[in-house]
Amino acid sequence: MNRMLSIAWKEMIQARRDRLTMGMMVGIPIIQLLLFGYAINTDVRNIATVVYDQDHSEESRGFVRRMEATGFYDVVGHVKSYEEIGIALRSRDAMVALVVPPRFGAEVEAGRAAQLQLVVDGSDPQVVASATDTAMSLAAARSSVLTIERLQRLGQPVSAPTQVIALEPATWYNPDLRTAVFIVPGLVGVILTMTLVMFTAMAIARERERGTLEQLIVSPIRSGELTVGKILPYIAVGYLQMTLILVVGSLVFDVPIVGSIPLLYLLSVFFIAASLAVGLFFSTLAKTQQQAMQMSFFFLLPNILLSGFMFPWEAMPAPARWLSTILPLTHYLRVIRGIVLKGASLAELSSELVWLAGLTLVLIIVVSMRFQKKLG
Amino acid sequence: MSDPVVVEGLSRSFGTLVAVSDVSFRVHRGEIFGLLGPNGAGKSTTLRMLCGILDPSAGRATVVGFDVAKEPERVKQNIGYMTQRFSLYEDLSVEENLNFYAGVYGLRRRERRARIPAELERAGLTDRRDQIAGTLSGGWKQRLALVCATIHEPPLLFLDEPTAGVDPVSRREFWAHIHRIASAGTTVIVTTHYMDEAERCHRLAFIFRGSLLDIGTPTEIIKRRNIRVAVITTSNVGRAVDLLTPYPSVDEVAPFGDRLRVATLDAVDPIALAREVLGQSPGVLDAREIVPNVEDAFVAMVHSEARAGAGS
Numbered sequence: 001m002n003r004m005l006s007i008a009w010k011e012m013i014q015a016r017r018d019r020l021t022m023g024m025m026v027g028i029p030i031i032q033l034l035l036f037g038y039a040i041n042t043d044v045r046n047i048a049t050v051v052y053d054q055d056h057s058e059e060s061r062g063f064v065r066r067m068e069a070t071g072f073y074d075v076v077g078h079v080k081s082y083e084e085i086g087i088a089l090r091s092r093d094a095m096v097a098l099v100v101p102p103r104f105g106a107e108v109e110a111g112r113a114a115q116l117q118l119v120v121d122g123s124d125p126q127v128v129a130s131a132t133d134t135a136m137s138l139a140a141a142r143s144s145v146l147t148i149e150r151l152q153r154l155g156q157p158v159s160a161p162t163q164v165i166a167l168e169p170a171t172w173y174n175p176d177l178r179t180a181v182f183i184v185p186g187l188v189g190v191i192l193t194m195t196l197v198m199f200t201a202m203a204i205a206r207e208r209e210r211g212t213l214e215q216l217i218v219s220p221i222r223s224g225e226l227t228v229g230k231i232l233p234y235i236a237v238g239y240l241q242m243t244l245i246l247v248v249g250s251l252v253f254d255v256p257i258v259g260s261i262p263l264l265y266l267l268s269v270f271f272i273a274a275s276l277a278v279g280l281f282f283s284t285l286a287k288t289q290q291q292a293m294q295m296s297f298f299f300l301l302p303n304i305l306l307s308g309f310m311f312p313w314e315a316m317p318a319p320a321r322w323l324s325t326i327l328p329l330t331h332y333l334r335v336i337r338g339i340v341l342k343g344a345s346l347a348e349l350s351s352e353l354v355w356l357a358g359l360t361l362v363l364i365i366v367v368s369m370r371f372q373k374k375l376g
Numbered sequence: 377m378s379d380p381v382v383v384e385g386l387s388r389s390f391g392t393l394v395a396v397s398d399v400s401f402r403v404h405r406g407e408i409f410g411l412l413g414p415n416g417a418g419k420s421t422t423l424r425m426l427c428g429i430l431d432p433s434a435g436r437a438t439v440v441g442f443d444v445a446k447e448p449e450r451v452k453q454n455i456g457y458m459t460q461r462f463s464l465y466e467d468l469s470v471e472e473n474l475n476f477y478a479g480v481y482g483l484r485r486r487e488r489r490a491r492i493p494a495e496l497e498r499a500g501l502t503d504r505r506d507q508i509a510g511t512l513s514g515g516w517k518q519r520l521a522l523v524c525a526t527i528h529e530p531p532l533l534f535l536d537e538p539t540a541g542v543d544p545v546s547r548r549e550f551w552a553h554i555h556r557i558a559s560a561g562t563t564v565i566v567t568t569h570y571m572d573e574a575e576r577c578h579r580l581a582f583i584f585r586g587s588l589l590d591i592g593t594p595t596e597i598i599k600r601r602n603i604r605v606a607v608i609t610t611s612n613v614g615r616a617v618d619l620l621t622p623y624p625s626v627d628e629v630a631p632f633g634d635r636l637r638v639a640t641l642d643a644v645d646p647i648a649l650a651r652e653v654l655g656q657s658p659g660v661l662d663a664r665e666i667v668p669n670v671e672d673a674f675v676a677m678v679h680s681e682a683r684a685g686a687g688s
Contacts, residue, residue, distance in 0.1 A: 215463035218427045219480045220453040 020291050024298060035305045039320035044130045044312050046074040050094040052085060053078065057105025063116070063142065063165075064098065072134045085119055089172060091348035092334050095121045095314065096131050108164055111150055115166045122174035123341040125182055126312050132169040139167035173258075173342045181256070184249035185340040186309045188242050189332045192268075193275055193303050194296070195241060199234050200279025201292035209288055223368065231276045238272040239265070246340075259339035263346060267335050270356040274328035277363035284370040303329045331355045378441070379404055380532050380563045381426065385435030388421050395421040397586040398435065403565060403579075405531075408558050410577030411567040412674065418586040419567040423536050426565070428452055440532055453481075456530040460540035462521035466510030470501055470520055473509050474527060481528035491527065499523045515546030522553065526562075533557065535566040539573065551576050571671035580670070582677055589677050598673045603627060605672055606646035606665045608636045612658035619653050627676050639672050 015021055049067070053060050067073045076094055079085055088094040099117035107114040118135045120128050143163040174181045207213035216226060242265075249255040257264075278299065286292035304310060306324040313324065324330045331352040338344030338352075381403035388396040396418040403409045411419045424430040426439055428448025436443060442450040464473050471492065478488045496502045499519045504512070509520060518538065526533060535554070539547045551573065558564050558578075566577065574580055575594050582589040582597065590597050610616045613631045620629045620636075625644040630637045640646040647663040654660055 210463075210466070211459065211461035212463045212465060214429070214459065214461075215457065215477075216480065217429050218452055218455070218457040219477075220449055220482065221480050222449075 020294055024294055028298070031301065035302065039316050040305060040311050041315040044127050044315040045071055047072060047096050047127065047131055047314055048076045048094040049073040049096040049098060050077050050079050050085060050088045051075055051098045051100070052080070053100045054102045055100045055104040059105035059108050060100040066138055066142065067098065067135065070134055070138065072130065087348060089121045090338055090342045090344040092338065095127055108146060111164065113164060113166060115168055117168050117170055119170045119172055122171035122177055123182060123337050124312055125174065125177040125179060127314060128171060128177055136167050139165045180253040181341060184245065184253055184255045185336045186333050188245045188336055189271065189329050190304060190309055191241055191245060192238050192272065193329050194300055196234055196238055196272060196275040197279040197282065197299060198293065198296040199237070200231055200276050201282035201286060201296050202289045203230050204283035205286045205289045205292040227280060231280070234276060235272055242268060257340050259343035264336065264339045267349065267353060270353055270360065271328055271332035271335070274356050274360040274363070277360050277367060278328065280367045281363050284367055303327055306330070308333050325355065326359065328356055328359055380440050381565065382438045386422065386425060386432050386437050387434040388425060388430065389433050394586050399583070399588045401581050401588065401591055403563055405563055406558055406561050407578045408554060408564045408566065408576070410574050410580045411565065411583055412569065412574045412580050413583035414569060414678070417583045419583055420536055422583065423534055423565065423567055427455060427457055427534060454530055454532060456525040456533040458521050458525040458535050458538055460537040462517050464509045464517060464521055464524065467508065469506050469508055471496065471505040473520060473524055477524040478527045483528060495523050495527060514542045518542050518546060518550060526557070531562060533562055533564045535564065537567055539570065571669065571674060574670045582674065584678060584681055589681065594670050598668050598670060601673045601676045602643050603639050603641060603668050603672055603676050604643055604646050604665065605637065605639045605668045606650065606663055608638055608650050608660055609634065609662035610636060610654060610658045610660060616654055616658050620650065623649065623653065625649065627679055639668070639676065641676065
């Protein structure tokens with residue numbers, strides 16, 4: 001009993017002296033709780049929506065207004081062609097597009113059936129259901145109102161269709177709403193984050209722990225040579241992992257690669273660089289490999305929960321979305337899903353690339369400021 | 377050619393702690409220069425400043441003609457550095473370690489191809505070149521670390537407690553090798569708290585609590601302390617220690633088995649003193665005066681500092 005208590009007592013002292021472990025003990029439950037309870041929400045609201053109104057009637061504007069009033073749709077712009085809908089969806093400016101056909105208002109006025117179209121980005125299956133359901137019920141409700149009005153006006157039953165406004169949903173990209181199609185490209189990003197951040201974070205801590213870092217510091221090697229030399233092999237590791245996931249994903253899970261593979265490989269370097277920079281940043285903070293590992297794990301949590309990998313980014317409250325914009329994975333998911341699932345072009349992904357490059361640059365500046373070839 | 381190491385008023389503090397205070401010395405070419413002192417005295421801090429990896433708080437040091445604070449990278453190109461941790465990559469083989477350090481020091485592929493087999497041969501490591509460094513014994517690790525630290529043939533070699541944790545035979549071989557390197561013209565600066573190693577240096581600097589107490593050849597340093605040492609056999613060692621210790625002219629009484637080692641200050645005759653103090657019982661059964669060594673000088677110096685510290 002006494003012996004056991006001695007061990008417990010020593011364990012407590014050690015845990016208390018290790019500030020990082022202590023912080024993680026308290027921090028992880030709190031952050032997990034906040035993330036899961038507050039930020040994670042699969043009920044999507046404020047879905048960015050574009051409107052392709054070929055009618056410009058009172059009725060079409062009214063329908064758009066009613067859509068916005070539900071709180072589920074957030075009209076971010078108007079487009080003039082299906083082509084522009086494609087661009088908006090691929091660059092992720094919008095996830096939903098409402099298409100109003102010509103003479104929509106006139107047809108409804110005349111009591112004839114008219115059809116609206118709702119184009120939904122199927123690359124995130126979780127968004128599709130809530131996006132279409134709400135619009136469908138809006139169309140049904142409006143139809144009833146129109147039918148009742150017409151009845152009252154004419155005072156007698158009419159041979160009008162029961163539903164004046166029909167809404168035809170159209171799912172673009174991943175029309176079968178298969179989860180694997182959504183998850184596999186995202187997994188590339190998650191696995192790269194996990195391995196690259198951890199490898200680089202531990203690589204310098206290992207040298208520090210074994211005393212070889214001091215030997216390197218007394219050598220004429222430059223900080224830049226050391227840093228770049230350290231991360232070069234891991235860039236290759238990153239590409240290898242990415243290739244592996246995409247090949248297995250396409251062979252086993254039948255995930256199509258719609259866009260340009262060379263473009264994907266080219267643009268992935270931005271994300272690999274950002275992840276390695278995060279790892280290097282951790283390595284300047286961590287004194288031991290264990291600390292480096294803890295930090296990497298801690299970093300992984302918000303990446304999985306907030307980046308849009310598992311839960312719809314659109315459903316998160318604003319603070320969670322702000323936080324997620326400083327995670328490289330958030331931007332890379334849009335790049336890789338954009339290319340793999342939607343065939344997005346370089347121009348359509350430019351804003352994500354600017355973010356990734358910016359994050360990398362900031363981290364590299366911080367890292368080189370912290371990593372000096374000096375002791376003490 | 378001027379001295380490869382010139383240190384003038386070098387100081388370093390960490391916050392309020394003064395690790396090195398106003399240290400000055402010169403090291404001549406081809407000399408084995410020892411920095412001697414107890415743990416935490418400031419030896420390693422001094423060495424790190426000389427290597428250009430720690431900035432001095434005050435004073436200056438020139439190493440192979442370059443100022444350590446202003447041109448640390450030029451210094452680094454011209455020095456070899458080996459610590460007690462040996463800093464080998466334990467998961468690389470002997471040859472891979474050498475290849476790596478040769479590359480870090482900018483040796484070209486052709487130079488490497490010529491030099492590495494020669495160095496392996498010279499260190500007797502040829503048969504072990506494919507062995508994983510982590511599986512080498514302490515002595516072999518030390519040899520490999522020394523080859524790694526000197527692969528770029530630096531004119532100046534720093535050794536920070538190079539023989540900690542190495543068996544006595546390997547230590548002797550190591551020192552023989554260091555002397556060969558020095559006679560070939562390389563200057564060696566070594567920190568140690570092993571007294572037998574200190575005696576193998578050409579010159580010594582005693583560092584205690586960050587200050588330089590004395591500098592000179594081992595013989596000069598011992599002579600300056602003005603101590604005499606005797607080995608005395610007595611019937612009750614414990615009692616004899618208690619009786620002798622309070623005498624102000626006794627610097628130290630140390631039991632060695634059934635004998636005592638008595639060191640006296642100010643050239644007081646230790647045997648006469650022991651006979652007078654120990655009397656009939658426990659008595660002096662046998663006594664023999666011996667030549668003081670560096671350890672005696674070191675202990676005397678530390679004691680005298682402690683007394684000065686207590687008195688002020």
